[in-house]
Amino acid sequence: MADSTLVERARDVVERAKRAGAQEVFAVAGRSRSVELQRRDGATERLKEATSRSVSVQLWVDGRYSSQSTTDLRPDALDRFLADAVALTRALQPDPARLITDPTLFPTTVAAIEVEDPALVAGLDSAARERWVETMETEARRHERVISCTSNLTFRSATGACATSNGFVGLSASTDIWPSVEVTLRDEGDKRAADGDGYGARFLADLPDAATIGKNALAYTVARLGSAKVPTRKTTMVVDRQAAGSLISRLLSTANGSSIQQGRSFVADKVGKAIASSKLSILDDPLLPRGLGSRAFDGEGIAARTLPIVEKGVLTNVYVDTYYGRKGKLAVTTGGPSNRVVALGSKDRAAWIAAIGDGILVTSFMGGNSDANSGDFSFGIRGHLIQKGEIGAPIGEMNVTGNLLSLFASLSGVGSDPWRASTILAPTLVFDNVQFSGA
Amino acid sequence: MPSRRHLLQAAAAGVGVVSMPGWLAGCARPSAAVDLAAPLPINPFAAWFGVDEPLLARLLTELGKNGATFADVYLQHTRSVNISLEDGIISSASASIDQGAGLRTVMGDQQGYAFTEELTPEAMLAAAGTSASIARGTPVLARQPFVLNEASKALYPLATSWGDVGIDKRLPILSALEAHAKVLDPSITRVTVNWGDSEERVLIATLDGRIHVDVRPMTRLWCIVTATRKGQTVSNSANLAGRRGIDWYSDEKLKALAKEAVDRTLVLFDAKRPPAGEMPVVLAAGASGILLHEAIGHGLEADFNRTGTSIYSDMVGKPIASDFVTIVDSGVEANTRGAIAFDDEGNPTESTVLVEKGVLRGYLHDQISAKHYGVKPTGSGRRQSFRFQPLPRMRATFMENGPHSREEIVASVKNGIIAETFTNGVVQIGAGDFTFYIKNGWLVEGGKITAPIKDVNIIGNGPDALKKITMAAGDSKLDAGGWTCGKDGQGVPVSQGLPTVLVSSMTVGGVNG
Numbered sequence: 001m002a003d004s005t006l007v008e009r010a011r012d013v014v015e016r017a018k019r020a021g022a023q024e025v026f027a028v029a030g031r032s033r034s035v036e037l038q039r040r041d042g043a044t045e046r047l048k049e050a051t052s053r054s055v056s057v058q059l060w061v062d063g064r065y066s067s068q069s070t071t072d073l074r075p076d077a078l079d080r081f082l083a084d085a086v087a088l089t090r091a092l093q094p095d096p097a098r099l100i101t102d103p104t105l106f107p108t109t110v111a112a113i114e115v116e117d118p119a120l121v122a123g124l125d126s127a128a129r130e131r132w133v134e135t136m137e138t139e140a141r142r143h144e145r146v147i148s149c150t151s152n153l154t155f156r157s158a159t160g161a162c163a164t165s166n167g168f169v170g171l172s173a174s175t176d177i178w179p180s181v182e183v184t185l186r187d188e189g190d191k192r193a194a195d196g197d198g199y200g201a202r203f204l205a206d207l208p209d210a211a212t213i214g215k216n217a218l219a220y221t222v223a224r225l226g227s228a229k230v231p232t233r234k235t236t237m238v239v240d241r242q243a244a245g246s247l248i249s250r251l252l253s254t255a256n257g258s259s260i261q262q263g264r265s266f267v268a269d270k271v272g273k274a275i276a277s278s279k280l281s282i283l284d285d286p287l288l289p290r291g292l293g294s295r296a297f298d299g300e301g302i303a304a305r306t307l308p309i310v311e312k313g314v315l316t317n318v319y320v321d322t323y324y325g326r327k328g329k330l331a332v333t334t335g336g337p338s339n340r341v342v343a344l345g346s347k348d349r350a351a352w353i354a355a356i357g358d359g360i361l362v363t364s365f366m367g368g369n370s371d372a373n374s375g376d377f378s379f380g381i382r383g384h385l386i387q388k389g390e391i392g393a394p395i396g397e398m399n400v401t402g403n404l405l406s407l408f409a410s411l412s413g414v415g416s417d418p419w420r421a422s423t424i425l426a427p428t429l430v431f432d433n434v435q436f437s438g439a
Numbered sequence: 440m441p442s443r444r445h446l447l448q449a450a451a452a453g454v455g456v457v458s459m460p461g462w463l464a465g466c467a468r469p470s471a472a473v474d475l476a477a478p479l480p481i482n483p484f485a486a487w488f489g490v491d492e493p494l495l496a497r498l499l500t501e502l503g504k505n506g507a508t509f510a511d512v513y514l515q516h517t518r519s520v521n522i523s524l525e526d527g528i529i530s531s532a533s534a535s536i537d538q539g540a541g542l543r544t545v546m547g548d549q550q551g552y553a554f555t556e557e558l559t560p561e562a563m564l565a566a567a568g569t570s571a572s573i574a575r576g577t578p579v580l581a582r583q584p585f586v587l588n589e590a591s592k593a594l595y596p597l598a599t600s601w602g603d604v605g606i607d608k609r610l611p612i613l614s615a616l617e618a619h620a621k622v623l624d625p626s627i628t629r630v631t632v633n634w635g636d637s638e639e640r641v642l643i644a645t646l647d648g649r650i651h652v653d654v655r656p657m658t659r660l661w662c663i664v665t666a667t668r669k670g671q672t673v674s675n676s677a678n679l680a681g682r683r684g685i686d687w688y689s690d691e692k693l694k695a696l697a698k699e700a701v702d703r704t705l706v707l708f709d710a711k712r713p714p715a716g717e718m719p720v721v722l723a724a725g726a727s728g729i730l731l732h733e734a735i736g737h738g739l740e741a742d743f744n745r746t747g748t749s750i751y752s753d754m755v756g757k758p759i760a761s762d763f764v765t766i767v768d769s770g771v772e773a774n775t776r777g778a779i780a781f782d783d784e785g786n787p788t789e790s791t792v793l794v795e796k797g798v799l800r801g802y803l804h805d806q807i808s809a810k811h812y813g814v815k816p817t818g819s820g821r822r823q824s825f826r827f828q829p830l831p832r833m834r835a836t837f838m839e840n841g842p843h844s845r846e847e848i849v850a851s852v853k854n855g856i857i858a859e860t861f862t863n864g865v866v867q868i869g870a871g872d873f874t875f876y877i878k879n880g881w882l883v884e885g886g887k888i889t890a891p892i893k894d895v896n897i898i899g900n901g902p903d904a905l906k907k908i909t910m911a912a913g914d915s916k917l918d919a920g921g922w923t924c925g926k927d928g929q930g931v932p933v934s935q936g937l938p939t940v941l942v943s944s945m946t947v948g949g950v951n952g
Contacts, residue, residue, distance in 0.1 A: 040548075040746065046828065048552040049569045070536040071556035081536060088520075088534055091606040095530030148746045184748040184869050190902065191750055192869030227870065232716040232951065262525070263629060263665050264674050327526070367865035367874035368896040368948070373665075373672050376712070378896035378948035380865070380874035396872050399896045399948025401715060437715030437948050 006031060007171060010163035013055055013078070018165060020082040022089070024060035024100040025165040026301070029053075032158035035123065039133040040150045061086055063094035097327040105322070105332070106168040107303035111296040114289045117203040120175035121157050124204075129153055132210050136181045139214025140196075143222060145185040147192060151214070154178045168301050176202055176292065179210065181217035185225060193224035200421040202290045220363070223384070227394035229439040230385060236359030237400065237434040238352055238386060241417055243364050245424035248282065248340060251275065251404050252309065254372050256336070257324030266375035266405065267315055274313045276408035279345070282310040284317075286338035293339040293423030302334050309340065313408075342426045345414035349428040352413050354389040360436060361386050362400070375404035381436075398438045407431055482652060484514045484642050488558040490540075492585055495644040497560070499581035501567035502544045503646050506576025509806060510646040511784060512567075513541040514558070515825040518602065519637035524613040526629070532606075541825035542567045546574040548745075548807060552828045582648030588785055594771060594778045597656055597684035601638040604685050609634060612688050616662055619697035624705060626666040629674075633661040636685075643785040651785040656682050657776070657932065659921040660693075662700035666708075673707035675860075675878065676700055680921030680932075681774050703860055703879050710893035713882055715949040719855035720897060720942045721848055721883065726861050726918035728935025730942070731766055731836050733866040733873035734901040737926070739768075739793050739801075740819070740831040741808030743868050750871035750901060754799045760905040763841040766794040768803055770818050770834040775917060777835030777934035781818065784829050788818030793836075794905075805831045823929035830927060837936030841911020845939040848910045850886040856947060857881040857888065858897065871901035896948040904942055912939035 006029045013027035031053040038046040055078070056069035066089040070081050124132075136151040155177035162170045180198030187193045197216040201207050239247060254265035267275055286295050286304035296304055300322055308316045320328075321335035353361065361384045368379030378401040385392035408431075415428030484490040495512055502510035516538040523531050539556040540563050551573030553566035613632045620630040636658040643651045659680035666673055677700035681687065722730055735751070743749035751759075770779045770788025779788050784806045792800050802808065805820030808831055820829035849857070857880050864875030874896050882890045917936035924933040 044549055044573065046550045046552065047570075047573050048828070050554045050566070050826065052554075052826070053556060065531060067531075067533040068535065069533075071538050072536055073556075085534065088532060088606050091610070092522075092532055093528045093530050095528055098530055148748050150746075184746075187870070190753060191871065192748060194748065194867060194869030224870070229946070234951075262631070263667075263672055366867065366872070366898075367863060367876060369862050369876040369878075369894070371894050373674055374894075376894045378876065378894055380872070380896055380898045380948075382867075382872075396870060397898050397900060397946050399715075399874070399898050399946060401712065401895065401948040401950055435715055435950050437946055439717055439946070 006159055006161035007163065007169060009055065010161045011169070013057055014163050014165050016079060017057055017059060017082045017086070020079070021086040022059040022061050026058040026100060026162065027164070028056045028160055028162045030158065030160040032156055034154065034156040036152065036154040037129045037133055038150060038152045039137055041148055045150070057082070057085065059085055059089050060098065060100055061089040063096070064089050064092045065095065065098035066092065097323055099322065099326070100164065100166055101300045101302065101322055103166050103168065105302045107170070107297050111287055111304055113287055113291070113294040113296060115174040115202045115294050117175045119204045120155055120177055124155065132179055135210035136179060136214040136217070139211045140181045140183050140217045143185060143218055147184045147186050149181065149183050151181045152179070162301065164301065170297055170301060172296060174202065176200060177204055177207065179207060179213055181214055183217050183221040185221050187225055193221055193227065195221040195224050200292060202292060206290060224394050227396035229397045230395055231439050232437045234433055234435050236356045237431045238349070238356065238359055238361045239429045239431070240349065240361065240363045241415060241419040241427050243362050244426035244429045245419065245422050246365050247429065248342065248424050248426050250370050250377060251408055253370065255309065255315065255318040257318065257320035257328055257330050259372060260318065260330065261324045261328030264372040266373055267318070270315045271318060273315060275315045275405060276310060276313040277411040278312040279411050279414050280310050280313050280408060281343035283307070283341045284309050284338055285341050288339045288341065291339040291423070293337065295338055298334045298336065300335055304338065307333055337423065340424045342414070342418065344416050344418060344427055346416055347413070348415055348417040352415060352428055352430050353386050353391060356386065356430065357389050359386040360395065361391060368399070370404060377402060377404055395438070398436055401435050401437060407434065410434070482642060483516060483640050484558065490514060490558060494560055495585070495650070496581045496583055498542060498563055498567050499644060499646045501564055502542055502571050503579035503581065505571050505574035505578070506546060507544050507574055507579050507646060508546055508810065510544045512644045513783065513822070513825050514642040515539060515639060517637055517639040519635065520609070522609060522613060522634040524617055524632040527617070529610055529613055537824065539825040540566070541827070542570045543828055544570040544573050545807060546576070548811065549573050550828055554826050579646060581646055585644065585648050585650045588649050588651040588781055588787065594773050594780050595656055595682035598686055599684055600654070601636045601656055601684070608685060612660070612693065615690065616660065616693045616697055619694050620662055620664055620701055623698065623701040624666065626668045626705065627664060627701065628667050629665040631663040633663070635659045643781070643783065645785050649785050651781045653780055655779070656684065658683050658687070660688065660696065662696055664700045664704040666704050668708055671708060673704055675704040675707060677703055678921050679919050680776055681919060682776065682778050683774055706879060706891045707893055710879070710891040713856050713892045713895060713947055713949040715947065715951045717944045717946050719852045720945045720947065721852060721855065721857040722937055722940045722942065723857055723859045724912065724914040724937060724939045725916050726920055726935065727858060727940065728837050728918060728937040729861050729864045729875045730904070730937065731838055732833060732924070732933070732935050733864040733875055734899065734904045735766065735793065736768065736833045736836045737866050738868055738871065738901055739803055741802035741804045741812065742831050744802055745808045745811050749868050751799065755801060757799055758797050759799045759902060760794060760797045760908055762797040763911055764794055764797050764905070764908055765792065765839040766836070767792055767839065768833050768836045772835040772917060772934060775835050775934040776922060776932035777833070779821070779834060782820045782829070783822045784816070784820035786816040786818045786820060788834065791817045791819070803831045803833065805829050821931045823931055827929045830929065832926065832931050833924060833933050835917060835934035835936070837917055838911065838915060838938060838940070840913040840915045840938050841940070843910040843912050845912045845914060848912060848939055848941045849883060849888065851910065851941065852883040852886060855883045856892055857883060866901065872898065873901055874898045897945050898948065899945040904945060907943045908940055909943045910941040914938050
């Protein structure tokens with residue numbers, strides 16, 4: 001569907017909703033195409049293709065608010081859907097804080113964020129897809145202990161148009177592509193060592209080559225062979241860049257208007273104060289070219305701008321949408337994160353491991369959770385011992401436990417090696433004196 | 440065209456009848472963009488979208504045009520409503536209609552899949568053609584006439600279907616729950632209530648000539664409590680969920696839910712972290728079934744065994760636990776989240792014994808793995824929606840009663856913990872390592888409960904933890920919480936249960952010194 005048709009659809013929904021009785025309307029019409037090819041052990045396992053479309057709408061009726069979505073876009077069905085939506089909204093209670101986005105917050109220029117790859121809009125032909133999954137698999141299978149190997153390539157092209165009753169029309173178009181490989185190797189007894197590698201990007205040209213992903217997947221899995229429990233200890237924790245994003249995400253999980261206004265945030269009284277050591281700086285950058293989280297405007301239509309979240313350890317801004325801004329008397333920034341870019345240090349992972357000598361390298365977190373009020377956390381980990389400045393034996397069945405604020409206060413090192421296949425661009429992180437529980 | 444009569448006859452004895460009252464009932468206020476007040480649609484997709492049996496046969500024939508071991512068409516129409524009460528007012532609701540068709544061609548272990556939200560013959564035939572491109576062989580025609588699958592019992596009949604319940608009937612439940620919670624303690628500063636209900640209509644038509652129609656209701660009510668005492672703020676929640684109707688929410692139930700949410704919250708004021716390291720873990724009856732889900736359930740999903748990637752791949756027929764351990768995964772626990780009359784491939788569900796008196800009996804199968812192993816499907820092929828291909832999945836996973844008592848079990852623990860409420864868990868299928876997160880629990884010292892604990896992750900290894908189940912009580916029960924299981928990017932509703940159990944040693948993510 002041409003972009004103009006999507007805009008027309010969004011505008012049409014605004015008009016229909018107004019006719020149905022809504023005073024203000026924020027409508028979004030979306031369309032996406034996705035293709036997935038999965039290969040396992042020498043043969044295609046799954047081929048999946050779809051074109052998907054939907055309409056979602058936020059309504060303000062007599063001081064009341066609701067949001068609605070449908071995939072039934074037949075005109076008569078849409079009218080009935082909107083009539084029901086307005087009726088449902090009227091049945092709710094009025095809330096003076098529920099208002100459509102103020103027009104002054106909407107973008108006035110078109111941001112150049114470069115998130116749509118013409119090559120992916122056109123799509124990869126089936127021969128090119130086959131080459132990707134075959135090459136990844138071939139490289140990942142080069143080991144005598146391989147039990148099974150699954151390689152996958154998924155790409156997507158999405159377009160969205162929004163229109164509002166107070167004058168905003170916005171259009172977004174993006175692509176992304178995700179190659180990945182999973183490998184299972186026979187280990188001791190009944191155990192299997194399983195791991196893999198994967199990458200994601202907006203542009204085909206930004207991907208590493210298929211052979212590298214396959215080789216990495218095998219290398220990471222081979223490194224897991226013979227994983228064993230090690231004793232409970234307090235030691236230095238080096239977090240691999242592929243796992244670091246999940247810790248950053250936990251640290252900032254309650255740095256938003258909803259959590260703060262609702263009194264369920266361990267950083268509620270920390271704005272302007274330290275939430276980490278001075279080594280940590282994080283910029284929310286929706287305008288990062290080709291970023292997986294880049295956007296010209298957020299879900300409320302608020303124009304994108306860079307927002308420093310943490311500067312030298314100090315929490316400088318939190319994510320606040322218009323509703324919780326009004327309700328909690330907080331300064332409106334943007335409803336949620338885009339790309340969170342962590343400021344880099346000077347050493348890469350290998351250099352940090354050499355520098356600290358002994359500790360534990362965390363390659364991934366496994367389950368666990370954290371408490372919104374206290375920041376107390378406990379996560380399972382997978383990783384390796386670090387001995388004499390080198391990566392040692394693989395570790396299984398281990399937890400790491402503590403408090404997010406004290407953990408980040410002990411952040412002593414930041415890597416020079418950001419992981420770009422994520423909306424959190426984090427490098428290796430090093431923390432001192434961390435509690436691990438094992439045998 | 441024998442279809443209508445054929446469907447009606449079969450439906451009279453079949454599962455389609457189960458939820459029929461909801462479709463048949465006069466509808467004062469249609470809440471979906473389909474005319475619920477119109478005369479009965481046995482096959483709503485025929486009534487609303489013109490997807491009749493001849494069209495289904497055309498789609499299946501298209502799916503089989505290059506050959507197929509089997510193929511299916513999955514039609515879905517789901518209407519859901521979510522409402523929240525925050526700061527004393529019900530000022531936000533969301534409702535959605537999600538409809539579409541999933542079209543699948545299976546050739547051996549290979550699958551072609553496509554979906555469309557447009558239920559027109561053109562869009563669905565195009566999608567079917569895409570799926571069929573996975574195969575290279577001789578065309579297979581859809582078997583005719585269709586036969587409607589029959590289910591032996593009603594698993595989730597509702598007095599009033601959600602489509603017939605006005606929004607005004609739902610709102611007082613949220614307000615009542617808030618009021619019940621607020622009065623329980625002066626330290627309570629906030630009560631937030633989240634409500635959800637949905638009604639999913641599905642039609643599954645298969646290349647071998649079966650049609651299955653079902654209506655699957657679901658509801659969930661969540662109570663979140665925040666309390667402040669001497670400058671310390673704590674929050675926690677409790678929820679209830681099931682394939683139930685509005686009359687399930689009696690005032691008594693709301694009071695019990697409010698009390699549970701408040702109790703779980705207030706106990707956090709005094710709760711501490713337990714020590715770190717290996718120790719005995721008592722799992723309280725009910726939600727602790729999360730142990731089974733992670734430690735063994737996923738590992739017995741047949742896709743992981745068919746590919747040799749599960750730690751349990753070579754263990755069928757072998758003893759893996761004490762002889763009092765019997766573990767079941769059942770699709771027929773009425774009104775639970777895991778209840779499902781037919782799975783999403785149109786196969787009848789059952790109660791599948793996974794471990795019988797300590798011996799591993801078998802796997803959870805979808806149609807591909809059942810064919811691979813030459814066994815009957817267990818009715819475990821499930822999918823999140825029409826956008827996904829089915830996979831072997833759990834339904835309601837639980838352990839049967841054991842020979843001990845809860846008192847005996849607690850008294851046997853010198854230094855350990857009791858795990859009582861949980862937020863989430865995960866497992867590595869190959870290595871067998873699993874974790875689950877304890878939100879509330881108790882410290883046990885010298886056989887006595889001494890203090891509340893909070894926020895610890897437990898990590899263990901599946902087969903190892905099963906061997907270490909040294910005691911089990913006679914108080915097995917299914918948890919009524921709203922558990923959702925994730926696999927391969929798909930979430931499906933599940934249930935879990937356990938009697939009070941002692942695992943003699945697991946690693947507790949506590950804090951030392």
